[in-house]
Amino acid sequence: MKETHLSETNSSPGKMNLKKKRPLRVGFPRSLLYYKFHVLWTVFFETLGAEVVVSPLTNKEIKDISVKSAPDEDCFSTKLYFGHVMFLKDKVDYFFIPRFSSDHKTDISCPKFIGLAEVLRSMFPDLPPILMPYYSKAKDGHGNIRLIKIAFSLGFKFTKNPFRILYSFVKSFRKYKQYHDNLYISEEELKRWEKDEFVFNKEISPNNETPPFKIALVGHSYVLNDPYASLDIKKMLLADDIEIITSEQLPRSVIEHQMSKLDFNMYFRYEREILGTVMHFLENETVDGILQLIIFSCGPDSIGGEMASRFSRRMQNVPLLQITLDELTSEAGVRTRLEAFLDLIERRKKLKESELVCQ
Numbered sequence: 001m002k003e004t005h006l007s008e009t010n011s012s013p014g015k016m017n018l019k020k021k022r023p024l025r026v027g028f029p030r031s032l033l034y035y036k037f038h039v040l041w042t043v044f045f046e047t048l049g050a051e052v053v054v055s056p057l058t059n060k061e062i063k064d065i066s067v068k069s070a071p072d073e074d075c076f077s078t079k080l081y082f083g084h085v086m087f088l089k090d091k092v093d094y095f096f097i098p099r100f101s102s103d104h105k106t107d108i109s110c111p112k113f114i115g116l117a118e119v120l121r122s123m124f125p126d127l128p129p130i131l132m133p134y135y136s137k138a139k140d141g142h143g144n145i146r147l148i149k150i151a152f153s154l155g156f157k158f159t160k161n162p163f164r165i166l167y168s169f170v171k172s173f174r175k176y177k178q179y180h181d182n183l184y185i186s187e188e189e190l191k192r193w194e195k196d197e198f199v200f201n202k203e204i205s206p207n208n209e210t211p212p213f214k215i216a217l218v219g220h221s222y223v224l225n226d227p228y229a230s231l232d233i234k235k236m237l238l239a240d241d242i243e244i245i246t247s248e249q250l251p252r253s254v255i256e257h258q259m260s261k262l263d264f265n266m267y268f269r270y271e272r273e274i275l276g277t278v279m280h281f282l283e284n285e286t287v288d289g290i291l292q293l294i295i296f297s298c299g300p301d302s303i304g305g306e307m308a309s310r311f312s313r314r315m316q317n318v319p320l321l322q323i324t325l326d327e328l329t330s331e332a333g334v335r336t337r338l339e340a341f342l343d344l345i346e347r348r349k350k351l352k353e354s355e356l357v358c359q
């Protein structure tokens, strides 16, 4: 049996009044930073002996709860977070909603990530206790010591054994690093992909004679990986045998190289990934089109989206389609825009080929 502070539930009626022990349940809303840190958090809490309960992928029920429970002025992604919290609230002993600001010395993430736990607690005081450690390298100079302190303050809620906490901490960071090493492709791999030497998506069946259309799909990880929030655009593209590369996959060195060309610091950490990917493909022209998913009323996206659109007016050889998503965006509308975009790409390709033949 797992060694934890165990909560107790009553045994079934009619039998001896034995008490059954179960591990404490920690709830992770499957939204926002979950998509960046789920490996780290899951391994940490499970190794401590807790039971991790994750809400399902966003669905209509969760979206409907979100719209009712979240403040109207929030961005669409934050609203969905509320829906995931409400879905889990009666199923867990704790919520884990870290107030994460930054793991970089200057760049920060969205301020919503810092305020969310407090907002939820003040709006819904009957929620289970929220574990909300705060971490910011940029604002407060936090580093490894702060991480270790957080690990111990969380860990002692689940075990009295400090060695187990230390072991969980080290193990979770190792797994987290492995996960990212697998997620990011190398520069070498990117170059080979750009030369059509292989495809990433096994779902598509490329024609051996002509390489498939290639689209760079850019957006926040919690949009790209949430089929409901993104209206399953990934699936629509794959169904058309279109090869996709995402902003999540791009080598960090490529992103940073593009960001160094800006005459100011784009200090929203995750927006760098989005804008850097757009800039790389506009400049290198190694995809047939770029599809940027923008979240309605997102502050960082309003900067990144505007800059991407300005760069695309200057470098017009790769078309850019920006789609804004919110709770009212219809799948039919998105599909129509996507089809028009793919038609445009096809016409441009044919025109290019005929120009080459004439030369």
Ligand code: SF4
Residues within 6 Å of the ligand: 032, 075, 076, 077, 078, 110, 111, 112, 113, 220, 295, 297, 298, 299, 300, 301
């Ligand atoms: S970055 Fe944008 S989409 Fe994400 S939580 Fe902040 S405002 Fe919302």
